[in-house]
Amino acid sequence: MTAVDVRALVFDVFGTVVDWRGGVAREVRRLLGPSVDAAALADDWRERYVPSMEQVRSGELPWTPLDALHRASLSAVLADAGLASVPAEVRDELVLAWHRLDPWPDVLPGLRRLARSYVLAPLSNGNVALQVDLARRSGLPWDAVLGAEVVRHYKPDPEVYDSAAELLGVPPSSVVMVAAHLDDLAAARARGLRTAYVHRPDEFGGRVVPPSSDPDADLSVASFEELAEALGV
Amino acid sequence: MTAVDVRALVFDVFGTVVDWRGGVAREVRRLLGPSVDAAALADDWRERYVPSMEQVRSGELPWTPLDALHRASLSAVLADAGLASVPAEVRDELVLAWHRLDPWPDVLPGLRRLARSYVLAPLSNGNVALQVDLARRSGLPWDAVLGAEVVRHYKPDPEVYDSAAELLGVPPSSVVMVAAHLDDLAAARARGLRTAYVHRPDEFGGRVVPPSSDPDADLSVASFEELAEALGV
Structure with a gap:
């Protein structure tokens, strides 16, 4: 070259x-407080990234932008962390962590x-x-x-x-x-x-x-x- | 609002x-010389803009980017101006007038x-x-x-x-x-x-x-x- x-x-x-890891963890701490393992939550969310895109790549899902995939995978991330009660408006803000x-x-x-x-x-x-x-x-x-x-x-x-x-x-x-x-x-x-x-x-x-x-x-x-x-x- | x-x-x-008119005319003068009516050529080229896109909008042509439509309509513009002998490499440069x-x-x-x-x-x-x-x-x-x-x-x-x-x-x-x-x-x-x-x-x-x-x-x-x-x- x-x-x-x-x-x-x-x-x-x-x-x-x-x-992404530092930024998502920072926003998780800000929105969910210091008792949450923010880095672990960021890692778990990221691990669901490839499988969620794979649903689109395989045709299982129609075209879906990444924000919507992040919003969908967040439900499982929060449930697995014992945080299923996080309200919808906080989830929307968490998705915007990836914009920050x-x-x-x-x-x-x-x-x-x-x-x-x-x-x-x-x-x-x-x-x-x-x-x-x-x-x-x-x-x-x-x-x-x-x-x-x-x-x-x-x-x-x-x-x-x-x-x-x-x-x-x-x-x-x-x-x-x-x-x-x-x-x-x-x-x-x-x-x-x-x-x-x-x-x-x-x-x-x-x-x-x-x-x-x-x-x-x-x-x-x-x-x-x-x-x-x-x-x- | x-x-x-x-x-x-x-x-x-x-x-x-x-x-577009001033810029295209400037490039026409630079590439074809002072004997050409550069503003008239720019106007003629622009007048073919809507009809050429209409061929794509109607489905007569498949998707074609504007550079390629400009390149195609330039042939008629030059022919009508008595400039059919302008060589291909100058035509390519003229199409780039729209980028300048x-x-x-x-x-x-x-x-x-x-x-x-x-x-x-x-x-x-x-x-x-x-x-x-x-x-x-x-x-x-x-x-x-x-x-x-x-x-x-x-x-x-x-x-x-x-x-x-x-x-x-x-x-x-x-x-x-x-x-x-x-x-x-x-x-x-x-x-x-x-x-x-x-x-x-x-x-x-x-x-x-x-x-x-x-x-x-x-x-x-x-x-x-x-x-x-x-x-x-």
Whole structure:
């Protein structure tokens, strides 16, 4: 991958751009109080993420945006934590925890450098309104919001990766998928995108330690600033 | 319409945000030389815009992004101007004229004020890549790029207006459609959006003078700064 071929970078968001675990736990503490194990609740909620999207990917459910999947899986999360009595309006607020996540410290300085030379967009399973809220909260300099809801398919469905190049009007080989997850990058690569792996050792709070690099990616970096450096901006 | 109900503003782009006639004529002069009547060529090209989208809206053509419609209609424009010998690579550059249009002078100061309180997005018939190029060229502070290509329908199809509220996760009545064209606003109103008319007397170079206000709109203004003022930001 030479920097000169690259026209756009598209980003996984949960875990790659923002710290979902810390942010969800913070909102859980705020809304449910200090007696709840907030980190455990965040972990449990996240574990239901892939199975809930799988219901849409398999056709069992019609297209359903991530906010609605989060709202549905929250019922089981709260029930399992002995919190079945949490009222509906607090549940609605808890779903918005996913709109109030903070970026990792290297994200804004890295994106600001990358934005000078490249088109930047999220390519996330989060819905458009969620991405807009995250971006407005932190000043993420996206040029457009791409991803699952635009094509009504969840990653790793090929339609999501294909849409990035198509909507940006460039060849797949000039788009770099940036993610902290090997499976997301493998699916992007299968559709002809370039790939950059970002090591996020704290995503799962140390419970799961991701590999330090992806041997199949064009680039493996430890931060968005290192990514900017590698692309010469 | 009270400002407190408003969550998002979505914008028509050609004529409302950017001066398509001045920008296309400038690029025509640059690429075809001073002997061509650049403004007449821009007008002729624009006149083929609605009929070319109509081929998609009627189902005669499958979904085709605006860049490709512009490329197809350019052949007739050049032939009618006695310029059938213009080579393919110059035609490709001419199509990109629509990506290089400048905003009216009030646009950036108005949008910067509106961005403090409201989610802002284009809701145009122009494709996503075109909107990204326009925004990066001038610094238009969009939070997302919505519009025709995202839903594969051209305005005034109802799907385009419906998608704005749906993708932004808000009720249609909290979204304001901003446009310099009465038909666009009427179609938005029919789908439950609020409407703001912007008077752009120079859009057609004085050949057609638009009305100074739209009696059916919630607001009629002469600039984006006046729109910000009316919404109290």
